[in-house]
Amino acid sequence: MPKIAKITTQKKKKNRYNIFLENAGGEKYGFSVDEDILVNYHLHKGMDLDAETIEQLVERDTVHKSFTLAINYLSYRMRSEKEIRKYLDDKEVEPEQIDEVVDRLYEQKLLDDMEFAKALVRTRINTSSKGPFMVKKDLIEKGVAASTAEEALTFYTFDKQYEKAMKFAEKKMRHGGRKSYRQQIQNLQQTLMQKGFKNDVIQEVVANLESDQGEDEEWQAVVYQGEKILQKYARKAEGYELKHKVKGALYRKGFDFDAIDRFLEEYVES
Missing domain, CATH: 1.10.10.10 (Winged helix-like DNA-binding domain superfamily/Winged helix DNA-binding domain)
Known part of the structure; x- marks a missing residue:
């Protein structure tokens, strides 16, 4: 049965120790352990170690290193159990050791x-x-x-959702571009839904949103969108057909009929 010949501290890792075993009148490197393993197992020079004990020490040290990896991973921010398990698996830690590390993290209230x-x-x-x-x-x-x-x-809570959704809505409406107010509201509702807000919150925001878009801005939007539509259809239609296409396209963009009729009167030849 081999004995511990000497124990030395590693140069770069002061909490790690190399265990040397007696070998044919001399000594040879056996394995290394963390300081906690050294203390818990009372390792010292002259101590007898059978093969089973050495295997157990190496296994305990491996688990300890895996636990240390997990602690370091948790030092940056809190993690879920799934994140910890994936991280240790990526580090090629054995599944049974992962279970042990996770249990220990729960016991020490480091994982919740x-x-x-x-x-x-x-x-x-x-x-x-x-x-x-x-x-x-x-x-x-x-x-x-x-x-x-x-x-x-x-x-x-509802109030926090409303506050956040309203703040986003006001910012988005300030940068709505040259679109009809109705289309801006429709786009806003769709975006808030995509962001995960509940319908009752969205409807409350829309109901309380103050419109900064006056008649001049709405008219400028009609002209901007109308001229683009005219450019698209002018080569394919004229007269009543052209007006009908432009009117339909502007209506689909959310403009009311009064604004559309004004645009057709001023920009489309009869």
């Missing part, structure tokens, strides 16, 4: 999907324009259970 979900919801509220449906999608993609995601989203 509910707390992770709540933290992500708060972050999304503070740093993004996403509504609750999109935030829930983010959570599920990170491996959080749907029930856990729903519970965490109770923090994303």
Whole structure:
């Protein structure tokens, strides 16, 4: 049965120790362990180590290194269990060791999907324009259970959704381009839906949104869109047919009939 001949500290990793074993009157490198393993197993010079104990020490050290990897990964931000498992799998950690590391993280309260979900919801509220449906999608993609995601989203109240959606809406309407007010509202509603806001929030925002687009801006938009449409159809139609095509196209873009008729009167020859 081999004995420990000496124990030395690694030069670049002061918390790692090389274990040398007696060998035919001399010594040879056996394995290395972390300081915690060294202390927990009371390793010392002259200690007898059988093959089974050495195998156990190496395995414990491997698990410890995997745990250290997980701790380092968690040091940047909170993680879900799925993220931890994927990270360790990418590092080629054995599945049974991953289970052990995850259990240990839970025991030390370093891993908690509910707390992770709540933290992500708060972050999304503070740093993004996403509504609750999109935030829930983010959570599920990170491996959080749907029930856990729903519970965490109770923090994303109607008032907070309204505040965020209104802020986005006001910004978007200021940069609506040369479109009809009606089309801008339709585009806004569609965008808010895509961002994951609930319909009742969207309708409340639209109902309380103040229009900065007066008659002059709406008329300029009619002229801008109308001239583009005229350019498209003028080579294919004329007279009544041309007016009919232009009128239909402008109506589909959300302009009212009074503005359209004015444009046809001023810009399209009879």
